[in-house]
Amino acid sequence: MSVQANSPSRAGRHAAGATPPTPRRASPARRAAALLRRQPIATLLPFAVVIGVWAVVSALGIFPSSFFVGPATVFDSMVDSVRRGILPAYIQDSLTRLAVGAAFGLGIGVALGFLIGLNRYVRKFCWPVLLFFQAIGDIAWLPIVIIWFGFSLTSVTVVIVYTVTFPLIISIVAGLDAIPTNLLRAAASLGASRWRTLWEVYVPGALPGVSSGVRTGLGYGWRALIAAEIIIGTSGVGFMMFDARRQGDVSHVFVGMAVLGVLWYMTDALVLAPLEKETVERWGLVERIGR
Amino acid sequence: MTMLSVDQLNQVYVDTYTGEATVAIEDVSFDVPEGQFVSVIGPSGCGKTTVLNIVAGFVDATGGTVRLQGSPVSGPGPDRGVVFQDFALFPWKTVEANIAFGLKTQGVGKVERRAKAQEMIDLVGLTGFEKKYPHELSGGMRQRAGVARVLATEPAIMLMDEPFASVDAQTRRVLQQEVLRIWEQRRTTVLFVTHDVDEAVFMSDRVVVLSPRPSTVRADLSIQIPRPRSWTDMHTNTEFVRIRRELMTMLGVETGVETGSRSAP
Numbered sequence: 081m082s083v084q085a086n087s088p089s090r091a092g093r094h095a096a097g098a099t100p101p102t103p104r105r106a107s108p109a110r111r112a113a114a115l116l117r118r119q120p121i122a123t124l125l126p127f128a129v130v131i132g133v134w135a136v137v138s139a140l141g142i143f144p145s146s147f148f149v150g151p152a153t154v155f156d157s158m159v160d161s162v163r164r165g166i167l168p169a170y171i172q173d174s175l176t177r178l179a180v181g182a183a184f185g186l187g188i189g190v191a192l193g194f195l196i197g198l199n200r201y202v203r204k205f206c207w208p209v210l211l212f213f214q215a216i217g218d219i220a221w222l223p224i225v226i227i228w229f230g231f232s233l234t235s236v237t238v239v240i241v242y243t244v245t246f247p248l249i250i251s252i253v254a255g256l257d258a259i260p261t262n263l264l265r266a267a268a269s270l271g272a273s274r275w276r277t278l279w280e281v282y283v284p285g286a287l288p289g290v291s292s293g294v295r296t297g298l299g300y301g302w303r304a305l306i307a308a309e310i311i312i313g314t315s316g317v318g319f320m321m322f323d324a325r326r327q328g329d330v331s332h333v334f335v336g337m338a339v340l341g342v343l344w345y346m347t348d349a350l351v352l353a354p355l356e357k358e359t360v361e362r363w364g365l366v367e368r369i370g371r
Numbered sequence: 372m373t374m375l376s377v378d379q380l381n382q383v384y385v386d387t388y389t390g391e392a393t394v395a396i397e398d399v400s401f402d403v404p405e406g407q408f409v410s411v412i413g414p415s416g417c418g419k420t421t422v423l424n425i426v427a428g429f430v431d432a433t434g435g436t437v438r439l440q441g442s443p444v445s446g447p448g449p450d451r452g453v454v455f456q457d458f459a460l461f462p463w464k465t466v467e468a469n470i471a472f473g474l475k476t477q478g479v480g481k482v483e484r485r486a487k488a489q490e491m492i493d494l495v496g497l498t499g500f501e502k503k504y505p506h507e508l509s510g511g512m513r514q515r516a517g518v519a520r521v522l523a524t525e526p527a528i529m530l531m532d533e534p535f536a537s538v539d540a541q542t543r544r545v546l547q548q549e550v551l552r553i554w555e556q557r558r559t560t561v562l563f564v565t566h567d568v569d570e571a572v573f574m575s576d577r578v579v580v581l582s583p584r585p586s587t588v589r590a591d592l593s594i595q596i597p598r599p600r601s602w603t604d605m606h607t608n609t610e611f612v613r614i615r616r617e618l619m620t621m622l623g624v625e626t627g628v629e630t631g632s633r634s635a636p
């Protein structure tokens with residue numbers, strides 16, 4: 081966060097260094113740079129204000145420094161951590177875990193969402209089960225998952241897949257149900273086959289549901305990841321924060337929090353928002369989301 | 372030749388919560404000859420939409436048959452093109468893609484599809500809006516696209532359920548004339564549902580009047596106003612004025628002037 085506020089050019093380099101897990105690493109970085117070039121004030125000003133308030137609060141010295149540190153201290157810790165290679169490695173670990181879990185979760189969620197949403201019998205059978213498991217929150221699975229898979233990547237993945245899948249399914253089913261009957265009637269009376277109706281009506285029609293499900297799912301998955309890393313972790317951003325707390329190192333806890341915020345913001349600005357802009361917003365199905 | 376034949380149609384709706392049965396349509400029969408423009412009118416809730424939905428194949432009738440060119444219909448199909456009150460354009464398709472959709476389902480090749488869609492776009496006056504999405508168009512333009520989408524596939528009959536009810540009064544008049552102009556060129560068979568007496572008389576060759584629910588056919592009037600018709604000379608047209616008054620009385624829409632001279636039902 082502070083990196084971006086202090087120097088946009090560094091932010092570009094930082095972003096490139098911070099996202100090595102994606103094979104096309106140049107693309108999000110270039111997009112981040114493009115975003116900063118297009119609307120630097122709109123993008124950076126809110127963060128600058130937050131950091132300003134933060135700096136003032138810490139400078140007033142209301143809280144002891146073992147509780148609360150200012151942006152400068154956090155920035156130093158972050159630079160130090162990056163220089164020693166710890167932060168990039170941890171971010172890479174966290175993002176890899178999230179990517180693996182999210183990929184499975186999205187795959188399973190989309191498939192099940194459409195299956196349950198479109199087939200009456202599958203829906204009747206699955207819905208109660210779905211509600212039952214929805215009630216068992218992500219972290220509530222950790223004890224049993226650890227017993228089954230130990231303190232491993234598998235455990236983390238299982239928990240993330242779980243948290244991504246459920247909101248996605250429910251949101252896709254709701255999205256399918258929200259498709260106006262007359263659109264389906266129009267397709268049928270224009271002679272569309274089942275498959276054509278699926279591809280050209282159900283799939284695009286459910287996209288608002290898919291996109292909000294992906295948002296919720298990834299958001300939950302991201303939180304579950306941090307929780308899992310705190311409990312299971314041997315590395316990663318969640319582990320770093322927990323480890324720092326144990327050593328009484330508040331500034332690294334803050335670094336972790338800042339990193340979480342920045343990464344989520346980047347996921348939204350560089351992946352989710354552009355996709356929505358090209359589809360559901362372009363078609364007038366949803367108003368702009370938070371912009 | 373009879374294009375559409377509706378025979379002793381009956382429709383009972385059962386309320387899924389209370390189990391209560393509502394007889395929407397008691398017994399409705401009428402024929403639509405090829406090339407005729409037939410309107411169905413009647414009081415609100417008498418089952419006009421139900422009749423159209425059964426003909427379209429969206430709703431299964433509890434009794435009676437619907438025949439198209441002699442064969443019974445079941446389920447929706449491209450032989451009956453539907454123009455919807457709420458347009459029902461695919462929001463994720465451009466105007467052009469919406470209009471070409473029916474051709475695509477028929478396996479018409481891309482080049483031919485383009486050409487045909489463009490022809491329809493020009494016909495309904497949407498030239499220049501090919502690449503727009505439906506939400507970028509006005510209500511009137513959307514319904515033009517709705518009409519073009521149906522015309523593109525050349526259905527045996529066009530079904531329209533209050534197609535102009537969602538646009539403003541002025542646009543409605545323009546669209547009515549436009550649709551008549553197009554219809555006069557092509558003479559597609561049309562079954563048109565409306566609750567607007569003026570619209571029914573202005574557009575149609577024949578008006579079928581339904582009674583209040585449970586509905587039966589109350590009257591079947593032929594309209595001998597010469598075509599091409601336009602709104603500018605309708606109010607001085609004695610035939611228009613006469614049939615309009617007759618229908619108004621039948622539907623119980625009586626103005627102060629007409630209460631004294633109540634004609635037979």
Ligand SMILES: Nc1ncnc2c1ncn2[C@@H]1O[C@H](COP(=O)(O)OP(=O)(O)OP(=O)(O)O)[C@@H](O)[C@H]1O
Nearest residue numbers: 384385395414415416417418419420421422566584
């Ligand atoms: N799906 C349904 N389930 C139960 N009852 C229905 C259903 N559709 C229509 N009805 C009932 O059947 C009757 C006829 O409805 P319909 O929509 O066909 O009338 P309409 O003549 O088109 O009315 P309007 O002029 O208001 O459009 C009404 O009493 C309505 O409440």
Ligand SMILES: [Mg+2]
Nearest residue numbers: 419420421532
């Ligand atoms: Mg109706």
